[in-house]
Each structure stands twice: as C-alpha cells, then as structure tokens.
Amino acid sequence: MDKFIIEGNRPLSGEIEASGAKNAALPILCAALLCDEPLRVTRVPRLWDIGTAKKLLAQMGVEVRQPAPDELVVNAAPITTGVAPYELVRTMRASILVLGPLVARRGEAHVSLPGGCAIGARPVNLHLAGLAAMGAEIRLEGGFIHARAARLKGTRIVFDTVTVTGTENLMMAATLAEGETILENAAREPEVADLARCLKRMGARIEGEGSPTIRVRGVKALHGAEHEVLPDRIETGTYLVAGAATRGRVRVNRTDPSLLDAVLVKLQQAGAKLSLGADFVEADMQGRRPRAVNIHTLPYPGFPTDMQAQFMALDCLAEGVGTIRETIFENRFMHAQELLRLGADIRIEGNTAVVTGRERLTAAPIMATDLRASASLVIAALAAEGETFIDRIYHMDRGYEDIEGKLARLGARIKRVSKLL
Ligand code: UD1
Numbered sequence: 001m002d003k004f005i006i007e008g009n010r011p012l013s014g015e016i017e018a019s020g021a022k023n024a025a026l027p028i029l030c031a032a033l034l035c036d037e038p039l040r041v042t043r044v045p046r047l048w049d050i051g052t053a054k055k056l057l058a059q060m061g062v063e064v065r066q067p068a069p070d071e072l073v074v075n076a077a078p079i080t081t082g083v084a085p086y087e088l089v090r091t092m093r094a095s096i097l098v099l100g101p102l103v104a105r106r107g108e109a110h111v112s113l114p115g116g117c118a119i120g121a122r123p124v125n126l127h128l129a130g131l132a133a134m135g136a137e138i139r140l141e142g143g144f145i146h147a148r149a150a151r152l153k154g155t156r157i158v159f160d161t162v163t164v165t166g167t168e169n170l171m172m173a174a175t176l177a178e179g180e181t182i183l184e185n186a187a188r189e190p191e192v193a194d195l196a197r198c199l200k201r202m203g204a205r206i207e208g209e210g211s212p213t214i215r216v217r218g219v220k221a222l223h224g225a226e227h228e229v230l231p232d233r234i235e236t237g238t239y240l241v242a243g244a245a246t247r248g249r250v251r252v253n254r255t256d257p258s259l260l261d262a263v264l265v266k267l268q269q270a271g272a273k274l275s276l277g278a279d280f281v282e283a284d285m286q287g288r289r290p291r292a293v294n295i296h297t298l299p300y301p302g303f304p305t306d307m308q309a310q311f312m313a314l315d316c317l318a319e320g321v322g323t324i325r326e327t328i329f330e331n332r333f334m335h336a337q338e339l340l341r342l343g344a345d346i347r348i349e350g351n352t353a354v355v356t357g358r359e360r361l362t363a364a365p366i367m368a369t370d371l372r373a374s375a376s377l378v379i380a381a382l383a384a385e386g387e388t389f390i391d392r393i394y395h396m397d398r399g400y401e402d403i404e405g406k407l408a409r410l411g412a413r414i415k416r417v418s419k420l421l
Helices: 022-034 050-060 088-089 095-106 123-134 165-176 188-201 233-245 257-269 305-315 334-341 369-383 394-399 403-409
Strands: 003-007 013-017 040-043 063-068 071-076 108-112 138-143 144-148 157-158 180-184 205-208 213-217 227-229 248-255 272-275 280-284 321-325 344-349 352-356 387-391 413-418
Touching: 003 369, 013 403, 022 040, 022 050, 022 071, 022 165, 022 188, 022 233, 022 248, 050 063, 050 071, 050 088, 050 095, 050 394, 071 188, 088 095, 088 108, 088 165, 095 123, 095 144, 095 165, 123 138, 123 144, 123 157, 123 165, 123 233, 165 180, 165 188, 165 213, 188 205, 233 248, 233 257, 233 280, 233 305, 233 369, 257 272, 257 280, 305 321, 305 352, 305 369, 334 344, 334 369, 369 387, 369 394, 369 403, 394 403, 403 413
Parallel strands: 013 248, 040 227, 157 180
Antiparallel strands: 003 387, 003 413, 040 071, 063 071, 108 144, 138 144, 180 213, 205 213, 248 280, 272 280, 321 352, 344 352
C-alpha cells in the first residue's frame, strides 16, 4: 500500500493548474447511459474514482474510449445489463448515480446498496423516494436496489434534505420522463449545474439549475454531445489552504474563483492576501502565521463540507482558537485523531471541534481515513517539523490528480513509497 513521506516546515510557493472536478465528471459519465450515442467528455481528471466509473460502465457492456489522457468517449448503445455490483459500489458510493439514468432509459436497474462509509451513514432514501414518486417500483433484496418502470412520470418532488447526488440522480431520470418534473429544495452545487449543462447539450429541457427549484420537461430521447468538465473547486481550495498553512503563496490557474466564495472569505479571515482573476486565484500569506477561523459547513453556497478537514489543519497551526461545526455528515472528524498525533490541540464535542492553534506541529506516522481527511493530513505534514509518513494514501488518489507532481511544483518535499523503506 502506498505511503507519502513528507518533509515539512517549508512554505509552498508557485503556480499550478486545477484539474476538472471529480464530482462533476462522475455524474456526467453516468449521464452517457441516457442515450445510445457517444458522449465525449473532456477535462476528465485522472483519478481512481474515474477508473471505478469506467469499470462500472464497461461491465454493463458500455463502450468507454480514452482518445486523450483527460478525455473519455462513452457510448452506451451496446449496453447489455443494468447491474451495478457491490464490489464497485462499495469502493465508490457515487456509483449510485447510474440508478436514475438506467431506470429512465432501460426501464430497470439493479444497483447494490452502498452500505456504511467512513464519514457517516449516508443513506440513499431520498433517491429512492424520488424515483418511487415518479412511478418506479422499488424493491430492496439481497443487498440490492431493484427499480423498474415502463416510463417514469414527471411529478413534484420536495427533498427533505439537500442532497447532491440525489438531485443529480432525479434530474437525470426526469430528462426522459413523461411530462414535467419539479425538484424543490434541490442542491445548488456548481457540479449539479455542470451536469445540467451537459444534459442540455444532449437535448434535455432543464431550467433553474443552480437554484433550489429545478424544472425538467421530459423528452423522448437524448443524443450524443461534447462537454468540458468545470474546474475542481475543492482541489483549488485544498492547494490554497496548503499554501496558507505553510505561510506561503499559492496561485491556482485554470480555475473559477466565483465557485469558491465561502472558502475565499475564510482564507482572507485567516490573513491571506487574495488576488483574483476570471480564471485564477492566488492566496499569499506573506510569510505570516495564519489566524484561526470559525467554520460552519452548509450546502452550497455555504461553506463546503469537503473543505472542512483542510481548514481544521489550518486552524491547528493558527494563532487563536477556531471552532468547526460539521452539519452535513455526522462522522467527519476522523482526521482529528491523526492531527493529534502531530501535536495538534483539538477538542471534539458532538458535531463541533474546538481547535487551539499551535506554533508548530511535529512529524509522526499517521494514516488517511477518507478522501478529504487525507488532504488535511498532507497539509498538516507540509507544515510540520520533520518527516511525516502518511499511510493509506489511496484515499487521496481517489480525488486528487497528480498530487505529488502539483505539490512538488510548489516546492514541497514529498515522496511516494510502496512500502516503508
Ligand atoms: C456529495 C459529494 C460529496 C460531498 C457531499 C456534500 C459527489 C460524488 N459527492 O455526496 O463529495 O461531501 O455531496 O456536499 O458529488 N442524505 C439523506 N438521504 C439521501 C441522501 C442524502 O439523508 O437519500 C443526507 C446525507 O446523509 C447527508 C446529506 O444528506 O447528511 C448530504 O448528502 P449528499 O448531498 O447526498 O452527499 P452525496 O451526494 O453522497
């Protein structure tokens, strides 16, 4: 199993390019299931999760070609089965995104229930209730969701909780339903809007994406199209925080700072001097120690839960006390235990972490537990004194393209090893 060895206590400095957003690329690849013509997707990040999505589609008989390293052409015409097996769904919960498209286009789907995951229960009840409201017959048996519908029917669906993949699943299903579907309390995340843009290129009739009310008028069929994935706002934010935690200066190019409002406000409060353009953002600490910030995670446009762990690492090194409240996932503080091993001062009370900043953290062997947690450990290690070994970095490979390459370009001393030397 791969590990990182990071020699810390060096300010990051330099420029990198953002990759395409994992959380937009995944639903967009699943959207290819909605038609029998090729969907060409560009700016696809090279990640484990994308590899899992490719496998998931391929084992259904779908043709997936890769004409360039960041380009995939998905043709669902030869699809033979609508099954998403446990082995793949277990490794990537976002596999649930094939459910809506399969029921809409093939009239049936058999998708393994995802089961538990490191950051909480993460049920899919809202995906299922929405499909049932659209007329699908849903059966849970043998650990699988079996869904069937001759043709889905448009209806009004009010989500109890804002759910990103739930909104995406039902929006995709609605594109081929009979009549109009109205999704209320829909997720407003930019990745949902990017999926809607792609679906519209495929012939879908969608209005209101990016707002809490999305209207979809069903059509008989969708067609092939080409779509470029939007930049990854979480990746962008992660590198900016890494720069800030190490008292450095990091510029991310080919990104979209307008997607990062809530994150940039916090970086500014932490003392970073920001420079923004249409497609770049730079955060410069001018050698200063960050100030502690308070975080409260919320659905977009609030502060993203996917940036919470990175800011906890920042607060561990900051001047003052920061309070971090996690309201989206109930068990998303697993990184705290590992940060403590580096000498951090963190007290957890329910869904709140109180972090008292330390002038310095010191290296220790630590272990990644989930995707964003691993990003926070890398940030802490980059700032810590000494050589930190981070185990189980496959979590990081799920969501960050070329992490070592990008960090090395910023001057980090980071090495990947396959086993302890
Ligand atoms: C997506 C993102 C993930 C991000 C999360 C929240 C992808 C592939 N993943 O995950 O990176 O952290 O949004 O921004 O886009 N819930 C229910 N019932 C449901 C569905 C969700 O109760 O049927 C709850 C969840 O337990 C959670 C909350 O709703 O408390 C939000 O989850 P959701 O937005 O669905 O997360 P994902 O779409 O899985």
